[in-house]
Amino acid sequence: xxxxxxxxxxxxxxxxxxxxxxxxxxxxxxxxxxxxxxxxxxxxxxxxxxxxxxxxxxxxxxxxxxxxxxxxxxxxxxxxxxxxxxxxxxxxxxxxxxxxxxxxxxxxxxxxxxxxxxxxxxxxxxxxxxxxxxxxxxxxxxxxxxxxxxxxxxxxxxxxxxxxxxxxxxxxxxxxxxxxxxxxxxxxxxxxxxxxxxxxxxxxxxxxxxxxxxxxxxxxxxxxxxxxxxxxxxxxxxxxxxxxxxxxxxxxxxxxxxxxxxxxxxxxxxxxxxxxxxxxxxxxxxxxxxxxxxxxxxxxxxxxxxxxxxxxxxxxxxxxxxxxxxxxxxxxxxxxxxxxxxxxxxxxxxxxxxxxxxxxxxxxxxxxxxxxxxxxxxxxxxxxxxxxxxxxxxxxxxxxxxxxxxxxxxxxxxxxxxxxxxxxxxxxxxxxxxxxxxxxxxxxxxxxxxxxxxxxxxxxxxxxxxxxxxxxxxxxxxxxxxxxxxxxxxxxxxx
Amino acid sequence: xxxxxxxxxxxxxxxxxxxxxxxxxxxxxxxxxxxxxxxxxxxxxxxxxxxxxxxxxxxxxxxxxxxxxxxxxxxxxxxxxxxxxxxxxxxxxxxxxxxxxxxxxxxxxxxxxxxxxxxxxxxxxxxxxxxxxxxxxxxxxxxxxxxxxxxxxxxxxxxxxxxxxxxxxxxxxxxxxxxxxxxxxxxxxxxxxxxxxxxxxxxxxxxxxxxxxxxxxxxxxxxxxxxxxxxxxxxxxxxxxxxxxxxxxxxxxxxxxxxxxxxxxxxxxxxxxxxxxxxxxxxxxxxxxxxxxxxxxxxxxxxxxxxxxxxxxxxxxxxxxxxx
Amino acid sequence: xxxxxxxxxxxxxxxxxxxxxxxxxxxxxxxxxxxxxxxxxxxxxxxxxxxxxxxxxxxxxxxxxxxxxxxxxxxxxxxxxxxxxxxxxxxxxxxxxxxxxxxxxxxxxxxxxxxxxxxxxxxxxxxxxxxxxxxxxxxxxxxxxxxxxxxxxxxxxxxxxxxx
Numbered sequence: 005x006x007x008x009x010x011x012x013x014x015x016x017x018x019x020x021x022x023x024x025x026x027x028x029x030x031x032x033x034x035x036x037x038x039x040x041x042x043x044x045x046x047x048x049x050x051x052x053x054x055x056x057x058x059x060x061x062x063x064x065x066x067x068x069x070x071x072x073x074x075x076x077x078x079x080x081x082x083x084x085x086x087x088x089x090x091x092x093x094x095x096x097x098x099x100x101x102x103x104x105x106x107x108x109x110x111x112x113x114x115x116x117x118x119x120x121x122x123x124x125x126x127x128x129x130x131x132x133x134x135x136x137x138x139x140x141x142x143x144x145x146x147x148x149x150x151x152x153x154x155x156x157x158x159x160x161x162x163x164x165x166x167x168x169x170x171x172x173x174x175x176x177x178x179x180x181x182x183x184x185x186x187x188x189x190x191x192x193x194x195x196x197x198x199x200x201x202x203x204x205x206x207x208x209x210x211x212x213x214x215x216x217x218x219x220x221x222x223x224x225x226x227x228x229x230x231x232x233x234x235x236x237x238x239x240x241x242x243x244x245x246x247x248x249x250x251x252x253x254x255x256x257x258x259x260x261x262x263x264x265x266x267x268x269x270x271x272x273x274x275x276x277x278x279x280x281x282x283x284x285x286x287x288x289x290x291x292x293x294x295x296x297x298x299x300x301x302x303x304x305x306x307x308x309x310x311x312x313x314x315x316x317x318x319x320x321x322x323x324x325x326x327x328x329x330x331x332x333x334x335x336x337x338x339x340x341x342x343x344x345x346x347x348x349x350x351x352x353x354x355x356x357x358x359x360x361x362x363x364x365x366x367x368x369x370x371x372x373x374x375x376x377x378x379x380x381x382x383x384x385x386x387x388x389x390x391x392x393x394x395x396x397x398x399x400x401x402x403x404x405x406x407x408x409x410x411x412x413x414x415x416x417x418x419x420x421x422x423x424x425x426x427x428x429x430x431x432x433x434x435x436x437x438x439x440x441x442x443x444x445x446x447x448x449x450x451x452x453x454x455x456x457x458x459x460x461x462x463x464x465x466x467x468x469x470x471x472x473x474x475x476x477x478x479x480x481x482x483x484x485x486x487x488x489x490x491x492x493x494x495x496x497x498x499x
Numbered sequence: 500x501x502x503x504x505x506x507x508x509x510x511x512x513x514x515x516x517x518x519x520x521x522x523x524x525x526x527x528x529x530x531x532x533x534x535x536x537x538x539x540x541x542x543x544x545x546x547x548x549x550x551x552x553x554x555x556x557x558x559x560x561x562x563x564x565x566x567x568x569x570x571x572x573x574x575x576x577x578x579x580x581x582x583x584x585x586x587x588x589x590x591x592x593x594x595x596x597x598x599x600x601x602x603x604x605x606x607x608x609x610x611x612x613x614x615x616x617x618x619x620x621x622x623x624x625x626x627x628x629x630x631x632x633x634x635x636x637x638x639x640x641x642x643x644x645x646x647x648x649x650x651x652x653x654x655x656x657x658x659x660x661x662x663x664x665x666x667x668x669x670x671x672x673x674x675x676x677x678x679x680x681x682x683x684x685x686x687x688x689x690x691x692x693x694x695x696x697x698x699x700x701x702x703x704x705x706x707x708x709x710x711x712x713x714x715x716x717x718x719x720x721x722x723x724x725x726x727x728x729x730x731x732x733x734x735x736x737x738x739x740x741x742x743x744x745x746x747x748x749x750x751x752x753x754x755x756x757x758x759x760x761x762x763x764x765x766x767x768x769x770x771x772x773x774x775x776x777x778x779x780x781x782x783x784x785x786x787x788x789x790x791x792x793x794x795x796x797x798x799x800x801x802x803x804x805x806x807x808x809x810x811x812x813x814x815x816x817x818x819x820x821x822x823x
Numbered sequence: 824x825x826x827x828x829x830x831x832x833x834x835x836x837x838x839x840x841x842x843x844x845x846x847x848x849x850x851x852x853x854x855x856x857x858x859x860x861x862x863x864x865x866x867x868x869x870x871x872x873x874x875x876x877x878x879x880x881x882x883x884x885x886x887x888x889x890x891x892x893x894x895x896x897x898x899x900x901x902x903x904x905x906x907x908x909x910x911x912x913x914x915x916x917x918x919x920x921x922x923x924x925x926x927x928x929x930x931x932x933x934x935x936x937x938x939x940x941x942x943x944x945x946x947x948x949x950x951x952x953x954x955x956x957x958x959x960x961x962x963x964x965x966x967x968x969x970x971x972x973x974x975x976x977x978x979x980x981x982x983x984x985x986x987x
Contacts, residue, residue, distance in 0.1 A: 044969065051540050051565070052970045055553035148697030149681075172881055176839060179874045183846050186870065189571050190863035192682045194605035194661065197863055198849055207570025221915060228907045228941075273691060329691050329708045336541030336687065344550060346786040348711050395942035400957065402911065403935050406918050407961050411971040414566050414579070419919035427912055435835045453866045454684065461681045462654045462698060465859020530980055533972045564972045822860065 008134055015362030019067070019370060024363075027064050028371045031071020032378060038072070039079020039091050042216050043408020046076035050337040054344070062345035063360055067367040069338050074126060074371050077314055078379060081118045082386055085306070086111060087401065089220040093211055093447050094313035096440055097281040099219060100167065101298065101305035108301050111390060113247040115383045117255050117303055118310045119376050125263040125311035126372035129318025132267045134365055137326045144323040144331075146475060147272050149458035154476035155272065156452035158483040159279035162286045163445065165487070167438040168299045174441050177432075181445025182452075184209050192457055204417040211447055212412060213421040216405045218439050221426025224398045226433060247303065255307035258288050262311030269312070270319020273331040275447050277316030282444065284308040290490070299438075318368070325349055325361060527587055527763050531562040534592045537576020539569045542685070543706050543789075544751060547622065548592040550783065554774040565592075572601035572661070574610070581614055585756040587763035590618070596750045597662060599803055600810045604661045612803055616759050617796040618767045620752030621775040622789055626663040626724040627735065628655075629693050629709050630700045632717070639722040639736065642700065643674050650677035650821075657682050658689035658703030662747055665813055666724050666738070667702055668820045669745045677821040693718065704749065705730060705788050714788065725749065730788050745813045748806055752799050768796055829890035836882040843878045847871030910941045926976035927966075931958035 019025075038049040049072050057065035080091025085102035098118065105114040136143070147155075164174050187198040188208030199205040247255070262284040269280035288308040289298045298305050321338075323329045328350035330336040342349055347357065389397075409418050432439055456470075463469035471477070534552050538544045545567060552563040568576035573593050583589040595617075602609040628639075636642040646653045655678055657664035664680055671678055681698060683689040686707035693701035693709055694717065702724055703709050712718050714731055723729050723737035724747045738746040753771060755764060774780060775793045784791045794802070850871050856862025914934050922930045935954035944950045962982060965971045973979065 047540055048969070048971075051545070051549070051567075054546070054549045055556075058550070058553055145691060145695035148692055148695055150697075172877060172884070176874070176877050176881060179870060179877060180839075180842070183867070183870050183874060186867045189605065191684060193854075193863050194572075194601075195853065195863040196605075196607070197853060197867065198846075204570070204575060207575055221911075225908045225911060228911060229904050273688070327691075327694070327708065328711050329687055329694075330541070331687075333539065333541045340541055340546035340549075343706075343787045344546065344783055346783060348714075348787070350708075350711055350715060395939065395944060396953065398911075398942070399935055399938035399954075402915060402938060403931060403957055403961065406915065406934070407931070407965060410922075410973075411965055411969065413568055414972060415568070416919040416922065419922070420916065423912060423916035423919075426915060430908070431835065435832060456866070457861045458681050458683070460859060460861060461679055464651065464679060465857070467858070530975075530983070531972075562970070564970050566972045 011358065011362040012134070012366065014359065015364075015366030016369075018063075018359065018363045019366035024064060024067055024367060025370065027060075027068045028071050028367050029374055031068040032075040032371050032374050035072035035075020035077075036079040036082075036375075036378070037075075039076035039081075040083055041079075041408055042083070042089060042091065042220065042405050043212060043411050045080075045092055045412075046073045047334045047337060048412065049076065050334060050341070054337065054341060057341055058344060062342065062347055063363050063367075065341050065345060066338070066360070066364045067371070069341060070364065070368045071371040071374075073317055073334060073338075074122075074314070074368070074375055077317060078119065078122050078375055081122070081310055081313075082115065082379075085114045085118060086386060086390060087220070088223045089401070089405070090215050090443075093215070093275065093278045093444065094281055094316065096215065096219075096278075096443055097166075097285050097309040098306060098313075100285070100438075100440055101300070101302050104299070104301035105303070105306065106390070110247075110301065111387045112383050113251055113303070114306050115386060116380060117247050117251065117307050119379045119383070121255065121259045121262065121307045121310040122314040123372055123376040124259045125266060125314035126318065126375075127369065128260070128263040129267040129270070129315035130365060130368050130372065132315075133318045133321055133325075133368075136271065137322050137361075142327075143271055144273060144327060144329065149455045149462060150470045150473055151272075151475050151479075152274050152451060153455035153459050153470065154479040155274065155276060155279060156448055156455060158479050159283065159448055160445070160452065161483050161487065162279070162283050163441055163448070166282045166286045166289075167440060169436075169438060173437050177437055177439065177442040178445040181442040182449030184214070184442075185446045185449035186453065191454060202417070204415060208450075209421065209446065210413070210418060211443070213409050213418040214425045214446060215443050216409055217422045217425025217427075218429030218432075218443055220401060220405045221422060222429030222433055222439075224402055225426060225430040227394055227398060229430075229434075251303045254292075254294075255303050258284075258304040258308035259311045261287060261291075262308035263315040266312030266315030267319040270316030271322050272319075273323070273329075274451055277313055277320065277332075278444065278447060280312040280316055281309040284312040286486075290486075321368075325353065328353070527766060528559050528561045530588065531564055532559070532587075533589050534563055534565045535576050535580040535589060536565060536567050537569060537573035537580075537591065537593050537598065538567070539685075540567045543624070543704070544593055547751060547784070547789075550780065551592070551621065551771075551774055554777060554780060555770055558770050558773060572605070573598035574601065574607075577610065581756050583756065585758040587755055587759045587767065589755065590767065591615070591754045593751070593754075594624070594749055595620075595752050595754060595799070596748045596802055596806045597660060599806050600662045603810045603814055604665070609807070612800065612807065614757050615754040616757045616764050617799045617803070618753040618755060618764060619771045619796050620750045620792075620794040620799045620802070621771060622751040622784065622791055623725070623727060624704045624706065624749040624751065624789065625727060625729045625737075626658075626660060626666075626702050626704050626747045626749060627710065627713075627729055627732075628667065628700055628702045628721040628724060629713060629718045630721055631693065631696045632719050633696075634699065634719075636721075637719060639741075642721050643670075643676065646671075646676040646678055647674065651679070653700065654679040654681055654698045656680075656689050656692050656698040656701035658686035658701070658707060658709075659684055660702075660704070660747070660749070662810065662813075663702045663724050663749075665817055666745050666747050668817045669813055670738075670743060671821070672817060672819050673743060680822060705790075710788055727790075730785070730790050744816065745809060748802055750794070750799065750802050752794070764796065826890045829885075829888070832885045833882075836878070836885045840875075840878040840882050843871065843874035847875055907941050911938060914938050914941075922974055926979060927973040928958045928962055928978050928982070929976070931961060 038044040080095040081098050083089045084095040084098040088099050088103040090096040102114045189206045266280045269276040288304040324335050330339045459470040536548045556563045568579050580589050580591045636645045686703045689701050689703045690709035720735045726739035726746045729735045772793050781791045850864050850867040853864025854862035855864045914937050918934045932954050939950040966973050
């Protein structure tokens with residue numbers, strides 16, 4: 005305990021230099037910009053800056069990247085709330101209620117709650133990072149294919165039940181998402197699936213064009229159609245910018261719950277941060293006193309998932325620092341930066357270059373703090389974006405979606421997919437389907453399939469061996485309880 | 500008003516359309532170069548490519564942009580690059596040996612050596628078979644004996660290189676072993692699996708987290724599936740030494756579309772040679788556990804030819820493999 | 824629900840069922856493998872079956888919910904909006920088709936201008952300048968600042984030099 009405090013103090017001492025503060029600020033600003041612009045994201049920003057960081061020292065590079073990551077997470081939420089366009093998979097859930105709040109004129113409140121949520125989550129997860137990295141780093145290693153399968157399957161259960169409305173519709177959306185995820189070259193055998201000779205489909209259907217299409221383009225189409233509530237053109241009063249006291253009261257517990265969920269899921273490999281967001285949504289809905297508001301603009305539905313996705317960032321750093329294993333492409337970038345500076349993360353790094361570790365931790369706090377300082381005043385600016393007349397804003401959004409998608413992989417196919425899914429999203433949403441499960445299943449489906457096949461291969465086809473393991477079993481049982489207990493309670497009450 | 504607009508539009512259209520080579524390339528390079536990396540962002544290829552891009556920029560005086568076009572074991576990116584002009588402004592940076600091997604495993608149209616002009620290679624990578632230290636077998640021979648006595652029990656993973664996994668299978672064919680084979684999506688994923696003892700053995704490359712862990716004694720090295728020495732582990736034998744018929748050749752290098760003017764290819768080769776021998780670059784790579792080594796275009800092409808010859812033979816040989 | 828909504832729902836349900844059928848049939852010529860060694864077709868086939876079942880259920884359910892009420896006539900206002908929707912989709916799809924030939928600035932300008940026109944702008948010149956500004960601005964932002972490789976022709980190279 006003392007060791008931690010000492011480390012933190014020395015870290016802050018070293019981090020509060022003008023140079024490092026500058027990098028923290030630069031990182032968060034850059035991250036926010038890339039988070040807001042569709043397509044680029046933290047990975048793109050880091051990739052571009054990687055060579056630039058060669059000229060800096062390792063600590064500065066780490067600080068810059070951490071700032072970018074957090075900034076991008078926050079920027080992604082901004083577009084989710086204001087425009088119903090998720091920056092990345094972890095922001096999709098924020099779209100659901102965040103956008104609804106925005107439609108009702110509560111955009112400022114949603115943004116503010118998202119900002120504070122992210123800040124609290126960031127703080128909790130960094131604290132967690134400090135503690136866990138030193139003592140519990142081996143947790144990540146306990147997760148192999150069977151465990152990933154468990155995470156995926158349980159997450160899927162939550163996903164299907166997450167959004168309100170017809171279970172059947174939700175199921176169909178999820179299945180379609182998973183089916184789309186099977187398109188491409190089968191990773192485990194090399195066989196082509198559903199590619200019909202189109203070479204570019206070999207890499208599969210990417211999340212980004214589908215998300216931008218189903219959310220972004222479809223949104224534009226719906227606005228043109230006139231099916232969306234016209235955005236208010238009058239000047240927004242300050243009072244409306246901030247959440248009411250009641251809203252704060254409702255959000256705060258959600259923020260904490262989401263933070264813990266996000267952090268622990270971030271420790272684990274794979275798209276766990278994404279899963280954390282919808283587990284959080286589901287939990288908040290179950291625990292809320294106003295469950296009927298979910299899907300129509302419940303503040304907890306923004307606070308919880310936002311906290312979860314930010315906390316997952318801190319969680320993801322744990323395996324990187326403690327074991328040297330990156331679990332997301334963005335972390336791989338951070339790893340690359342470290343290696344280019346001659347540092348190999350792992351338990352040794354923590355011991356030898358403990359000072360680096362503490363400075364980075366301290367900077368993450370600082371970056372997190374800067375984010376809220378930067379973004380709360382900007383809430384006003386962001387909300388005013390909504391006041392731009394539709395006829396100008398919509399084409400700009402479409403163009404940004406197009407360019408953003410292209411900027412990732414320079415793929416013309418991605419652009420066509422954007423248009424196709426824009427149409428599909430438009431049609432589905434007009435028919436009353438919730439599209440969030442589709443896009444999330446697209447991400448999780450492949451993980452489930454790959455883990456299933458890997459686990460079965462390792463166990464020689466023995467399904468029991470795959471399911472009856474301590475970690476897996478606890479997850480399956482917990483999930484089952486989450487679903488059956490409320491039903492049982494309802495049944496008892498009726499008696 | 501409308502007329503003026505139309506005219507303006509037309510002018511814009513025409514000038515943009517022609518993309519004209521008025522600005523003829525008298526001196527190469529006179530505009531930015533694009534490095535096409537047919538693999539994911541953040542991977543070993545991507546990171547080394549970005550490191551080199553920075554140095555190339557310093558040498559050639561023009562910005563070097565890195566574009567990732569992953570998919571299909573590199574085929575998508577390479578096909579994309581081959582569709583660009585053969586003017587030396589689109590350079591493929593990739594594990595070209597693996598890219599040439601991949602189509603055989605996927606049973607698709609293989610790449611044609613003649614379609615590429617090879618600039619050179621900058622780094623070989625060894626694929627090593629790792630195993631957790633608490634296993635009953637500590638050496639390669641012990642591993643083989645154990646596998647023979649326990650058919651169908653051992654699981655072997657691979658860090659996303661099909662060729663390496665097939666080489667392991669060829670060992671099994673030669674020694675009449677029956678094992679289970681699992682493919683992972685990346686070196687990182689495979690590293691997690693082997694460190695957590697989710698598989699009994701795993702092959703992955705130098706530079707990956709598993710390799711770094713082995714440097715700290717957390718994993719044992721059984722054998723090198725390649726044909727050279729493993730940095731920091733000079734005592735690990737390689738398959739060529741041990742007399743096995745097949746081994747991996749993983750070489751990171753650069754190529755452009757065939758038909759690119761000779762002087763441009765030569766300039767790129769010279770730059771690669773200079774950059775890969777740059778002390779800063781060498782130092783960084785060695786620290787990561789990689790071996791910087793320059794081979795010129797011709798030598799690189801020879802490696803590729805070896806690849807194209809041995810892989811189909813490997814596939815035929817492995818038809819006899821028994822899976823657990 | 825009224826007749827129009829009912830018709831819409833039926834069409835979509837049939838489309839979903841059709842997609843499931845198409846998907847399932849496509850999985851049939853993939854290798855299935857065994858549960859112990861799952862081939863590329865195993866999981867997709869399972870998904871296909873589940874999809875067929877669920878979309879079939881959905882279709883039946885929608886069909887059973889008989890429509891009531893009058894057939895409301897589509898207003899000319901709405902019809903116009905449908906054209907606008909189609910227009911935007913065409914613009915979005917057109918972008919990748921012209922990008923390689925017309926290069927970045929040209930394509931962005933054309934698509935942007937076309938979309939702005941779809942919204943019946945009051946000031947034509949403003950729309951023209953806005954599209955031009957967007958095209959050039961985005962080019963500079965993404966190409967110079969972010970270092971993204973965009974299809975470049977004569978115009979782009981000119982700008983690149985000016986920027987550099």
